[in-house]
Amino acid sequence: MGNRDNLELFKKSQRLSYDCALAIKAELKEGWTEKQTARLMDTYLRDFGVKTFFHKSFAWFGERSRFQNFSNYLNFLPSERRLRADDVVILDTAPILNGFTSDIGYTFSLTPNAQLDRAMQLLREFRVQLPKLFESKLQTDEIWQKVDLDLKAAGYDNCHEQYPFSVLAHQVHHVPLSNWPGLTIPFSLHAYWSILSRGIKPELLGPKSVCKKAGLWAVEPHLGAHGFGAKFEEILVVEEGGRAYWLDDDVPHMRSA
Amino acid sequence: MVEAKVIRGRATAWLQENSADESTLLLFLHGCPDSPEIWQPQLDYFHAQGYTVLAPYARGIGGSAPAQDRQRYGLDAIALDHLEILRSVDPDGHRKVIVVGHDIGGIHAWKLARLLGSRLAALVLLNAPDLSQMARRLSQPRQLLKSWYIALFQLPLLPEAWLARWEPLLIARAQKKTGMPTDTPVSITPFLNQYREAARAIPEVLKQNDTPVTCPVLVVWSKDDAFLEVPSMAELGRLATAVTVRVIEGNHWVHHHEAARVNALVNRFFKEKL
Secondary structure, three states: OOOHHHHHHHHHHHHHHHHHHHHHHHHOOOOOEHHHHHHHHHHHHHHOOOOEEEEEEEEEEHHHHHOOOOOOHHHHOOOOOEOOOOOEEEEEEEEEEOOEEOOEEEEEEOOOOHHHHHHHHHHHHHHHHHHHHHHOOOOHHHHHHHHHHHHHHOOOEEHHHHOHHHOOEEEOOEOOOOOOOOOEOOEEHHHHHHHHOOOOHHHEEOOOOOOOOOEEEEEOOEEEEOOEEEEOEEEEEEOOOOOEEEOOOOOHHHHOO | OEEEEEEOOEEEEEEEEOOOOOOOEEEEEOOOOOOHHHHHHHHHHHHHOOOEEEEEOOOOOOOOOOOOOHHHHOHHHHHHHHHHHHHHHOOOOOOOEEEEEEOHHHHHHHHHHHHHHHHEEEEEEEOOOOHHHHHHHOOOHHHHHHOHHHHHHOOOOHHHHHHHHHHHHHHHHHHHHHOOOOOOOOOOHHHHHHHHHHHHHHHHHHHOOOOOEOOOEEEEEEOOOOOOOOOOHHHHHOOEOOEEEEEEOOOOOHHHHOHHHHHHHHHHHHHHHO
């Protein structure tokens, strides 16, 4: 895990990602496609000096935000689906800024949506609980099970079951050679190397993986409701001594609470 | 009046004349090798008509700082710049917008039109194609003959070296042969990366299934354009649902040489359609 200076640089990367999501949200209009939206996010980030990505930007609109009918991993890629006025939108991006990876998720709707407000309230409660779960004696697989149970108890589906390796969180690290542009389809060679070089299991928090808790985790609780999904994603710092805290509390899904 | 702000780390400038607070924003996008001063007759005329008029400097021109990163000259980056300029004038994004483009500025105008949604009141193209339209035309020998320079611009470094030595001579020749203005600043070099990035976007643009623009669209084309063939209704029909086409006498810079005529034509279109 990084020292205090490094944590500031991870935070800088995460703030840039959220600035990007908010800037694109401000311009987003009915009729934009997921592809168009994701491409503008990548452009925004590149203009701020991002040379490569852990993964390129994703945008999911409406029913796709809960990964409805996703039968293979290609379905996760931004599609030609156009934004409708009352759609829920998830923007998810993971730039590597000067070697420091961030991975964020941000959910919103352009029109008032009481169902989404309720879902986001639950996610905010999860945000309070998650550091405590990491500080507790629970193993990482038990954290996954607990989040799964709590989501289902609240009447939602657990969208993590459709994620690669069913991950609820994955570790992020400083990435060397991040100024070397790599093939990114949609995860970069840097991302594959980052995960594979450390073994896959310690890097991914899934339903059956017992891994060391200390590190920087991009945690992304993602619930599925009727016709839409909602998530946030941000970096949780878990120290060797067991203390866990969010890298940055000034994040948009908390500001709008 | 020149306005400027730093947009995503780069100084970006534009000409702006304000009208009433809720007036429609009229955004003029210049082509190569021009600067926004080329629009001065239109800025004066439409400002007097009650519009708030804006004319950005393309990246590398005037107060819009050049960028090392070539992607900053790409269609998406330039569209984000234009959206940010509009936002600085209209922070809530409630005011209607009309986009006017000439030459490669027309490619950016089409791009922006597809991002503005219901804010877009109208789109005006003056001797300016959409990128998909231009890409499809490159299979036409007459257009290819007129666009040879675009292929040359795709080479790395050589065009910069060539222009560093020969640009004044080339511009003098173009001014004589094509009607390129002699009384506004012109330079080709800052546009090379725009042409390169536009060419790089062609495969993606041809794959995209853009829905036609639904607002009123006016296409003004002059007969003696040395760089572009007159468009057909078939190609414009793919791009917009309500297109008015006017083919008039003049050269590529018809808004400069025939300013009064073009202004009246565009204003009549606004009065009829908006």
